[in-house]
Amino acid sequence: MNNLNLAWRNLWRNRRRTMITSASIFFAVFFALVMRSIQLGSYDHMYKNVIESYTGYIQVQHKDFWDEKIVDNTFAYDRQLERQLLEDENVEASIPRFESFALASNGPQTKGVLVMGVDPEKERYLSKVTDKMVKYRLTPEALEKIKQDSNLPEKVKELAILFENSAYTNNSRLQLDLGIDDKLASEIMPSIESYTAFQNASIHMGEPGVWVGDKLSQYLQLGIGDTIVLISQGYHATTAAGKYEIKGIVKLPLPDIDNKIVYLPLDICQELYNAEGNLTSLALAVSNNRDKTIAETVQRISKLVSEEHKVMEWREMNEVMVSQMDADDKGGQIMLGILYLVIAFGVFGTVLMLTAERKREFGVLVAIGMQKKKLASIMTLEMLLIGLLGILSGALVASVLILYGVEHPIVFKGETAKMFEEYGMEPKMAFWTIGTYYISQILIVVLMVLLAIGYPIRKIFGMNLVNALRA
Amino acid sequence: MKTSTKLLTLLLLWGMTLPMLGQELSPQEIVRKADEKFNGEKTSISQMAMTIVRPTWERTVELKSWSSGREYSLTLITAPAKDKGQSFLKRDNEMWSWNPTIDRLIKLPPSMMSQGWMGSDYTNDDILKESSVVNDYDHEIIGEELIEDRLCYKIKMVAKEDAAVIWGFQIRWIDKKDFLFLKSELYDEDGYLIRTELGKEIKSMGGRLIPSLLEIIPEEEEGQLTIVKIKEIEFNTPIKDSFFSQQNMKRVR
Numbered sequence: 114m115n116n117l118n119l120a121w122r123n124l125w126r127n128r129r130r131t132m133i134t135s136a137s138i139f140f141a142v143f144f145a146l147v148m149r150s151i152q153l154g155s156y157d158h159m160y161k162n163v164i165e166s167y168t169g170y171i172q173v174q175h176k177d178f179w180d181e182k183i184v185d186n187t188f189a190y191d192r193q194l195e196r197q198l199l200e201d202e203n204v205e206a207s208i209p210r211f212e213s214f215a216l217a218s219n220g221p222q223t224k225g226v227l228v229m230g231v232d233p234e235k236e237r238y239l240s241k242v243t244d245k246m247v248k249y250r251l252t253p254e255a256l257e258k259i260k261q262d263s264n265l266p267e268k269v270k271e272l273a274i275l276f277e278n279s280a281y282t283n284n285s286r287l288q289l290d291l292g293i294d295d296k297l298a299s300e301i302m303p304s305i306e307s308y309t310a311f312q313n314a315s316i317h318m319g320e321p322g323v324w325v326g327d328k329l330s331q332y333l334q335l336g337i338g339d340t341i342v343l344i345s346q347g348y349h350a351t352t353a354a355g356k357y358e359i360k361g362i363v364k365l366p367l368p369d370i371d372n373k374i375v376y377l378p379l380d381i382c383q384e385l386y387n388a389e390g391n392l393t394s395l396a397l398a399v400s401n402n403r404d405k406t407i408a409e410t411v412q413r414i415s416k417l418v419s420e421e422h423k424v425m426e427w428r429e430m431n432e433v434m435v436s437q438m439d440a441d442d443k444g445g446q447i448m449l450g451i452l453y454l455v456i457a458f459g460v461f462g463t464v465l466m467l468t469a470e471r472k473r474e475f476g477v478l479v480a481i482g483m484q485k486k487k488l489a490s491i492m493t494l495e496m497l498l499i500g501l502l503g504i505l506s507g508a509l510v511a512s513v514l515i516l517y518g519v520e521h522p523i524v525f526k527g528e529t530a531k532m533f534e535e536y537g538m539e540p541k542m543a544f545w546t547i548g549t550y551y552i553s554q555i556l557i558v559v560l561m562v563l564l565a566i567g568y569p570i571r572k573i574f575g576m577n578l579v580n581a582l583r584a
Numbered sequence: 585m586k587t588s589t590k591l592l593t594l595l596l597l598w599g600m601t602l603p604m605l606g607q608e609l610s611p612q613e614i615v616r617k618a619d620e621k622f623n624g625e626k627t628s629i630s631q632m633a634m635t636i637v638r639p640t641w642e643r644t645v646e647l648k649s650w651s652s653g654r655e656y657s658l659t660l661i662t663a664p665a666k667d668k669g670q671s672f673l674k675r676d677n678e679m680w681s682w683n684p685t686i687d688r689l690i691k692l693p694p695s696m697m698s699q700g701w702m703g704s705d706y707t708n709d710d711i712l713k714e715s716s717v718v719n720d721y722d723h724e725i726i727g728e729e730l731i732e733d734r735l736c737y738k739i740k741m742v743a744k745e746d747a748a749v750i751w752g753f754q755i756r757w758i759d760k761k762d763f764l765f766l767k768s769e770l771y772d773e774d775g776y777l778i779r780t781e782l783g784k785e786i787k788s789m790g791g792r793l794i795p796s797l798l799e800i801i802p803e804e805e806e807g808q809l810t811i812v813k814i815k816e817i818e819f820n821t822p823i824k825d826s827f828f829s830q831q832n833m834k835r836v837r
Contacts, residue, residue, distance in 0.1 A: 344686065344690075352666070352667050356687075
């Protein structure tokens, strides 16, 4: 009979022992993979949010702008350069922007804000800010109508009160916050949508008018049609001051930016800062956003621009966020390390017990003529099989969960969602799809099993036959 | 005879000491005279052009200014077109700005006092002149020097301990004959030179001799400079205190 066969039979001779040992490995693999998936998924989600709603992957700027973000460090919008940039294979679109700070006020309310001069049409390629316009809002009037509608369940009404004044850019989020399931949705959503509908208009190049972030509008107590006053320092220390009608309210997924952003049409913004024709940055939308491709694109573009310009990559522009994520990543890895340590001791413990239990069995086998070498190799195979069983089942179950999670990210609702938003995070937990991180996690578990095998092997070779038989 | 000799000697002595007394002005008196000479004993009305020089650009702002004593002043920007109509009012130690484009009257908070006024090297605090070169410093003559062929008192002014002054000490060169500030060096509390001010192109304006060009040179910023050219100035024309009002900020031309 060959070793593998013997090992296989040995495994099922004592089922419970096998199950316990492989279960500990199963949990190690399962938790490690799910934890890693959620971690990587959240980073990716955060990056995407920031990059796609704000910086973009690549930007061309004035060489001093990044170090000193003042209006004097702007550059002329050069259409020829833009055409050259667009010829690059990876550049899909170029989005001109004029970014600065200002003091915004409405009556006695004042706040420092981020002013973004944008071309609303071109932003479709990158920040898609038009999709972020508020469509529904649970205003006090809307709540009153909801309360009086006898067709609506009590639970929906309660939740609606909890979310008073919340703004929504799409109806699915509204449905989720109000705890309405899909079956009920077709019945009651149309009436809720009509109660909460929010009138919002777009801004256009050449027409004075602004969009403000939802949180900022609440802070300054401004609504559609109200006037916002902006004061700042313009180009070459001129006074930049203007008052604009609020055309629309946008809700950005980043609460930190949502509470300070004001969008102006690019040309109106340039006029405000007395910097006609100038830009602070030319953001580029790329077709391939893999790190390596981005780096190559940056290299190609750097050759096109003059010395006055600087090409920046998203990592440089979001340094704080990248290092925050790195720190968080290290923290996650330490947690994984602790998890592995606990499980390694668990595996080692079961192996230790298993060896002690089978001491006599080993002694008898050797006494009747089995070579220690053969015994050791059977033992190794047994352990490897247990490991394989644990790893495969762990990976399988984790994959099912992860694949489901990728399609259906966990979206928090109710109070939890509010808490997340107060911390400046989107109430969403995304998963990262099956990827190369599987390999490292599985390798670590394999290594753990191999280390654990060492113990019974040593015991077998160092066995004192007489003592073993008496055990 | 005896008494008459005595009387004569006394008269002579008195006659000799009289001009000497005139010479022996206290350093505080010298600074006060120079201060009044430039700012007017009571009021002044002036038109100026302020040029802000930066390493890569420069810009000129034209302004009209009314002031009465230390307490009141009103400044109106007259050019360029984009800034025209903005006005600044100072009453005692408060300052407001009026911006016609946004119809807003803004009270400048204390946190903005050290910021440059209209982007120049003048700070809002300089405009406010909360501190007095006469009352908030201890003065001492430390020598005499020639500045542009004019003999000057060199006066060191150390800020009094309880005075609300941002400078540690100043050294000012004041023309001996006409009491003009020709040069000032302003040092911080640690004794570092922060800013130099020069008075140039001495001319007769508004019936008195004053430097018609002021240069403010911040020491820590390479290539930065603010030049104020006085185009017209009148001294001691009566201005009612009610002229310096928030209503007038919006009306004044």
